[in-house]
Every structure is written in structure tokens, then in C-alpha cells.
Amino acid sequence: MASKLDSEPSESVRGGVSTAKDAVVDRLAGTPLANAARRSGLTGTLSDVANRAAAVFLPDEVVFRAGDDEARFRVSTRFEYRGFAKYRSDPDATVLAAFVRSLRDDDVVWDVGANVGVFSVLAAGRLPPERVVAIEPHPENVDRLRENLDRNGRDATVRRLALDDERGRAELGVSSPDGTGAFGVVGGPTERRRIAVRTDRGDSLVADGVPAPTVLKVDVQGAELGVLRGLEHTLLDCRVVYVNVYEKHFTRGDEGEEIRDVLESSGLRVERLVEWDGGHFLRAVRES
Numbered sequence: 001m002a003s004k005l006d007s008e009p010s011e012s013v014r015g016g017v018s019t020a021k022d023a024v025v026d027r028l029a030g031t032p033l034a035n036a037a038r039r040s041g042l043t044g045t046l047s048d049v050a051n052r053a054a055a056v057f058l059p060d061e062v063v064f065r066a067g068d069d070e071a072r073f074r075v076s077t078r079f080e081y082r083g084f085a086k087y088r089s090d091p092d093a094t095v096l097a098a099f100v101r102s103l104r105d106d107d108v109v110w111d112v113g114a115n116v117g118v119f120s121v122l123a124a125g126r127l128p129p130e131r132v133v134a135i136e137p138h139p140e141n142v143d144r145l146r147e148n149l150d151r152n153g154r155d156a157t158v159r160r161l162a163l164d165d166e167r168g169r170a171e172l173g174v175s176s177p178d179g180t181g182a183f184g185v186v187g188g189p190t191e192r193r194r195i196a197v198r199t200d201r202g203d204s205l206v207a208d209g210v211p212a213p214t215v216l217k218v219d220v221q222g223a224e225l226g227v228l229r230g231l232e233h234t235l236l237d238c239r240v241v242y243v244n245v246y247e248k249h250f251t252r253g254d255e256g257e258e259i260r261d262v263l264e265s266s267g268l269r270v271e272r273l274v275e276w277d278g279g280h281f282l283r284a285v286r287e288s
Contacts, residue, residue, distance in 0.1 A: 061151075064118065066100045069125045073116065073148050080116065080144075080181030087118070091274035095242060095281050096122075098273060099217060102240050103127070110135065110202070110213035112163050112227055113220040113244075116181055117145035120156050123215075129155035133210060137162040137172050137184070137197040144180040157210070162186045163220070164199040165229035172197045185221045185249065201230035217242045222249025228262045235266035241284040248278035 062084045064071045075081045086092040100122055103109070108131045109123040120134035134156050136142050142160045149155055162170065164186060172195040173188035186199065206212045216238050218227050224243050228235065235241070241263060245256050260282065263270050268284035 066122055071121045071152050077179040077181055083181045091276040091281055094274045099242055107214045108211045109215045112218045114145055115141050117148045119217050121148050121152055121154060124149060124154035124156045130157060131211060132156035134158045135163055138182055140180045161198040161200055163202050163227045163230055165226045167200045167204055170197055170199045183221050186223050203231060203233045206234050212237050214238060215240045219244040222246040224259055225255055228259060239286045241268060243282045245279045245282055
């Protein structure tokens with residue numbers, strides 16, 4: 001069983017999971033069991049169990065159509081499926097469509113915060129493996145990303161690490177349910193769990209031989225500024241940059257302006273591509 005999702009926001013979703021199934025999935029974490037879990041301090045544990053148990057109600061995979069391309073992605077958790085479902089509408093549908101349309105045959109793509117690989121797999125349908133670099137710190141997501149590449153007969157350069165403004169070690173604060181598709185923030189607060197991850201500067205990766213990006217996508221749950229600062233020199237050669245600006249995770253009110261300043265100081269023209277309820281997506285373009 002597969003659910004089909006179009007990357008273009010103006011077209012209808014083909015197939016999908018019924019409202020009834022969604023309701024059953026939601027009920028796994030509700031009612032008296034959820035109330036008891038809250039009283040016992042086990043809400044996170046219940047959510048983790050429900051997230052994985054929901055697999056029996058979900059499609060085995062979802063199918064993305066982007067122009068003439070079609071890509072298939074494995075589904076095994078409720079949170080993972082809901083992540084895919086976001087691409088049915090804005091802001092994610094608009095950003096993904098713009099990203100795919102912007103690709104050229106000679107590009108090098110860095111997908112920073114690749115999660116389970118939606119952007120990376122679609123880029124790998126256009127470009128050879130050495131010119132698609134997927135960067136993701138969460139171990140289960142990295143495994144699923146590689147599985148999704150294999151599922152589509154594609155390949156990419158996959159790095160399990162978090163980009164930051166310094167090289168070292170850090171903790172990834174994971175606040176979403178356990179399992180594939182989970183989100184986390186380097187050094188971020190969490191009531192669930194922390195994962196030790198390696199960090200590095202993007203400029204250092206390029207100095208070590210990783211091809212420098214011409215197209216950069218950054219979606220890192222509030223750690224955008226550190227990523228961009230670590231790409232200070234590399235940004236000078238980027239022609240298109242997409243950044244998800246997580247205003248709701250900022251600890252200071254001026255971080256959004258700093259992100260914009262970093263991009264503009266690299267010679268890029270910056271625009272707000274689309275808004276969402278916790279922030280906005282920026283698109284920065286180098287004018288010829």
C-alpha cells in the first residue's frame with residue numbers, strides 16, 4: 001500500500017490515508033491511558049510506543065511526484081508519516097517545489113538537516129552521488145535516508161554529523177517521539193532524550209575535500225545561525241540557499257536578522273519564500 005503526494009501545492013494529493021485511519025492512529029495516544037501516563041510522568045514513553053505501533057495503520061511507503069520524477073519513501077512511524085504529509089500543503093510544498101525547479105545539471109547540493117532524505121533523494125535523481133551531500137546527525141534518520149536512496153536506485157554522499165560553527169562533539173536534544181523521522185536541536189532543551197553527535201564546520205568539510213555546494217538547504221530546528229556561520233567562506237560560492245528560520249526556537253529576538261545578515265553579506269539577495277506558524281523560509285539567490 002502506498003500513499004502518493006505531489007510536491008506542487010496547486011495539485012491534489014493522489015491517494016493517501018483515510019481520515020478514519022488517521023483518527024485511529026491519534027487515539028493510540030489518547031483517552032484514559034494517556035491521562036494515566038501523564039499522571040505517572042510517562043507521557044513520552046506512551047507517545048514513543050504509539051508512534052511505532054501506528055505502523056500497522058499506515059501505508060508502507062509514500063510516493064512523491066516532482067515534475068517527471070517519482071520517488072518512494074519508506075514509512076514505519078506515525079511521526080514519519082506526518083512529516084511526509086506536510087508536503088501536501090504550504091510551506092513545505094512550496095519550498096520543495098522551488099528547490100526541485102532550481103536544480104541544474106552541474107549543481108552540487110548540500111541537504112543540511114536531511115532527516116529521512118526527501119530533498120536528498122529528489123536531488124539524487126538529477127545529480128551523481130558525489131554532487132549530493134546529505135548531512136543528518138540522528139542515527140535512525142541516517143539509516144532510513146540510506147534505505148530511501150536504495151529504494152529508488154539512487155546514491156548520495158551521506159554524513160552523520162551536525163553542522164555548526166565549530167568542530168567537536170555535542171548533544172542532540174530530541175523532543176519528538178522515538179523512531180525514524182525524529183527531530184532534534186544541537187544543544188537544545190528536551191524532556192525526552194539526548195544523543196551524542198559529532199559537529200563540524202561546513203568550511204572544514206570543503207577544506208577536507210567535500211565538494212562545495214552551489215545549492216544549499218538548511219532545516220535544523222533553530223540551529224540555522226551556527227550552520228551558516230560555519231559556512232562563512234563556502235556561502236560565497238552558493239548560488240541558491242534555502243533556510244528554514246525557526247523563530248519559535250530562538251533564544252534571542254534578533255537571530256532572524258542575523259541569519260539574513262549572514263546571507264546578504266555573502267552577496268545573496270534574500271527573500272521570504274513562505275511563512276509558517278513558527279517561522280518562515282528564506283530563499284537567497286546570487287544574481288548574475
